[in-house]
Amino acid sequence: MTIGLKPGKKTIAVRKGKKYRSYEAQKALWGFAYVLPWLIGFISFFLLPLFTSLRYSLSKVEMKEGGVNVTFVGFRNFVEAFTVHTSFNRTLVESVSNMAVNVPLIVVFSLFVAVILNQKFKGRAFTRAVFFLPVILASGIIANLESSSLIEAVQAERAGSRFLNIMTSFELERMMLEMGVDETIVLYLTGAVNRIYEIISQSGVQILIFLAGIQSIPSSMYEVAIIEGATGYEAFWKITFPLVSPLILVNVIYTIIDHFSSNAMTDLIRETALRNFNFGLSSAMAWVYFAAIGIILIVCSWLISRRVFYQE
Amino acid sequence: MRERLEMYMRSGRKWLWPAARTILLTGLSFVILYPIVKKISLAVRAKSDLYSPIVVWIPQNFSLENFRYAIEMMDYWKTLLNTALLCLMTTVLTLVSCCLAGYGFARLKFKGSNLLFAGVILTILVPPTTVFIPVYLNLKDFTLMGLIPLFTGKPVNLMDSFWPFVLTSITGNSFKSGLFIFIFRQFFRGIPRELEEAAYVDGATVTRTFTGIMLPNAVPAIVTVGLFSFVWQWNDSFYTTMYLPSVKVIATQLASLPYNLSIKLTSMLGGSGKADPFYLSMVQDTGILLAMLPLIIMYIFTQRYFVESIERTGIVG
Numbered sequence: 292m293t294i295g296l297k298p299g300k301k302t303i304a305v306r307k308g309k310k311y312r313s314y315e316a317q318k319a320l321w322g323f324a325y326v327l328p329w330l331i332g333f334i335s336f337f338l339l340p341l342f343t344s345l346r347y348s349l350s351k352v353e354m355k356e357g358g359v360n361v362t363f364v365g366f367r368n369f370v371e372a373f374t375v376h377t378s379f380n381r382t383l384v385e386s387v388s389n390m391a392v393n394v395p396l397i398v399v400f401s402l403f404v405a406v407i408l409n410q411k412f413k414g415r416a417f418t419r420a421v422f423f424l425p426v427i428l429a430s431g432i433i434a435n436l437e438s439s440s441l442i443e444a445v446q447a448e449r450a451g452s453r454f455l456n457i458m459t460s461f462e463l464e465r466m467m468l469e470m471g472v473d474e475t476i477v478l479y480l481t482g483a484v485n486r487i488y489e490i491i492s493q494s495g496v497q498i499l500i501f502l503a504g505i506q507s508i509p510s511s512m513y514e515v516a517i518i519e520g521a522t523g524y525e526a527f528w529k530i531t532f533p534l535v536s537p538l539i540l541v542n543v544i545y546t547i548i549d550h551f552s553s554n555a556m557t558d559l560i561r562e563t564a565l566r567n568f569n570f571g572l573s574s575a576m577a578w579v580y581f582a583a584i585g586i587i588l589i590v591c592s593w594l595i596s597r598r599v600f601y602q603e
Numbered sequence: 604m605r606e607r608l609e610m611y612m613r614s615g616r617k618w619l620w621p622a623a624r625t626i627l628l629t630g631l632s633f634v635i636l637y638p639i640v641k642k643i644s645l646a647v648r649a650k651s652d653l654y655s656p657i658v659v660w661i662p663q664n665f666s667l668e669n670f671r672y673a674i675e676m677m678d679y680w681k682t683l684l685n686t687a688l689l690c691l692m693t694t695v696l697t698l699v700s701c702c703l704a705g706y707g708f709a710r711l712k713f714k715g716s717n718l719l720f721a722g723v724i725l726t727i728l729v730p731p732t733t734v735f736i737p738v739y740l741n742l743k744d745f746t747l748m749g750l751i752p753l754f755t756g757k758p759v760n761l762m763d764s765f766w767p768f769v770l771t772s773i774t775g776n777s778f779k780s781g782l783f784i785f786i787f788r789q790f791f792r793g794i795p796r797e798l799e800e801a802a803y804v805d806g807a808t809v810t811r812t813f814t815g816i817m818l819p820n821a822v823p824a825i826v827t828v829g830l831f832s833f834v835w836q837w838n839d840s841f842y843t844t845m846y847l848p849s850v851k852v853i854a855t856q857l858a859s860l861p862y863n864l865s866i867k868l869t870s871m872l873g874g875s876g877k878a879d880p881f882y883l884s885m886v887q888d889t890g891i892l893l894a895m896l897p898l899i900i901m902y903i904f905t906q907r908y909f910v911e912s913i914e915r916t917g918i919v920g
Contacts, residue, residue: 317808318710319712319713321707321809321810322708322712322716325706326707328774329703330719333719333726333774336734336776337725337776341729341734344734412624418628421636423906424636425635427899428639523620544728557841561732561845564735565739565844577730577735577736578733580730581733584728588728
């Protein structure tokens with residue numbers, strides 16, 4: 292790199308005939324300039340609010356003419372959230388356990404689908420387009436309203452005997468129980484089958500990430516494996532899986548943070564602030580929620596990153 | 604005997620997996636497409652078909668009444684225009700700021716740039732709910748670091764205007780911007796260094812290298828981020844209900860559609876009785892369909908960037 296640059300730098304300096312920064316210094320300066328808009332936003336819309344929010348969570352916040360009145364009250368808001376508020380504990384446990392149930396399902400499912408979508412078959416482009424459709428349609432308000440659609444629930448009940456039975460899994464449940472599989476596992480798996488739409492609709496981006504990862508594996512590795520006599524199954528566990536394992540971590544984290552955008556906890560926090568104007572309590576709730584998520588993120592990253600295989 | 608069995612198995616393996624795969628993919632595609640098809644089928648039927656036991660998919664009496672109600676209730680065209688403007692604006696601004704920041708973090712290293720990038724990761728990891736109250740209060744009495752009161756004497760209220768979106772997206776701190784910066788950084792890291800050096804040897808400045816060489820190569824990443832940004836803004840109700848409580852955008856209109864309609868229908872019934880909840884739900888489904896429609900049209904044009912050239916979008920570093 293230096294070989295190519297040094298003469299260039301001199302000629303420019305001579306030709307322009309004025310003081311000239313070295314290319315590296317120039318790059319550093321421009322780098323800062325490029326990052327500057329983000330940095331301003333980061334400080335004013337993230338860092339300062341983060342500290343303010345922490346301060347609010349420890350204070351009583353009152354709206355008054357021309358600003359807010361903040362008085363320090365210690366941990367009273369946290370105590371109120373845990374002991375006085377009627378639904379905080381339940382909502383927190385529910386949304387965290389929901390996440391804990393869904394994350395493994397979504398990650399395994401999206402890896403599976405990505406592997407299949409990477410194979411060559413007729414109509415692959417169309418199938419891929421269909422599978423990425425949830426990225427577009429199943430986010431935010433549309434997904435929220437869909438899950439509460441009365442008419443579809445009732446129609447599903449009414450038409451249940453005819454065609455929607457495909458989507459439930461009584462037979463599967465019975466079969467597995469009779470085979471002697473543990474009941475919790477059976478209920479977990481059949482629950483997943485029953486919620487297949489929910490899972491598919493939340494795994495669009497994850498499929499995208501896995502697919503990109505699989506496509507970046509050099510095909511020569513598979514060729515070698517086939518020559519050596521490996522089956523497709525072995526190739527998956529010995530090549531694909533280790534090489535996409537860093538992305539499993541990425542996807543676990545993405546799935547966890549994806550739950551932020553809409554769940555019962557988020558709604559509760561927002562209601563407390565914007566409807567009841569109890570900013571202190573709302574901030575305290577938000578910090579408890581953040582702490583819970585943070586612990587989960589740290590534990591997950593720690594558990595997974597020990598098993599992740601890096602090429603370097 | 605064993606040899607025959609093996610032969611059968613080998614010939615079986617050839618079609619067994621493709622067959623299983625076809626069934627599986629067809630089933631899953633059905634699960635994805637089912638709600639959309641169902642909505643279309645619901646949207647074009649008349650109210651009388653709602654309780655008809657013989658109507659499952661194809662309505663007996665076609666009717667566009669649902670569309671008429673949904674369009675009227677949501678003030679659809681005006682809402683559509685508002686939302687499109689908002690999304691287009693935030694998308695463009697987010698693209699500019701995130702692309703610049705991503706390139707800065709990827710290639711133009713300066714002292715402390717890694718520390719700042721840790722800040723980007725932090726913005727991804729902290730739930731927006733944790734910081735939204737101070738941001739909200741800040742924008743409600745906006746002072747621009749104490750500058751505005753110097754001129755007007757009092758802070759301005761930015762609620763119910765597009766300014767909160769402009770300010771957060773031009774500074775790369777809008778909804779999920781951290782993720783976009785991350786995608787751009789990973790993408791630019793993947794572009795060969797030789798390209799940049801060649802440009803430098805030819806006398807290009809940093810800016811020229813960026814606009815002339817990096818940006819044209821970054822089209823897949825730009826399309827990916829642009830689509831994500833647009834779609835997530837379109838469907839977002841968290842920020843729109845917060846910043847735009849009375850401006851009509853798709854997300855908020857959709858949420859209040861059944862409520863508005865029930866008021867209208869009840870008053871049409873003469874104040875007595877309640878509007879049929881199933882019918883409300885049917886109109887709401889029509890509304891969802893109307894909200895989805897522009898996104899689906901956009902997706903049809905951009906999906907090829909996802910479908911065939913994912914490895915170049917930079918999602919994976």
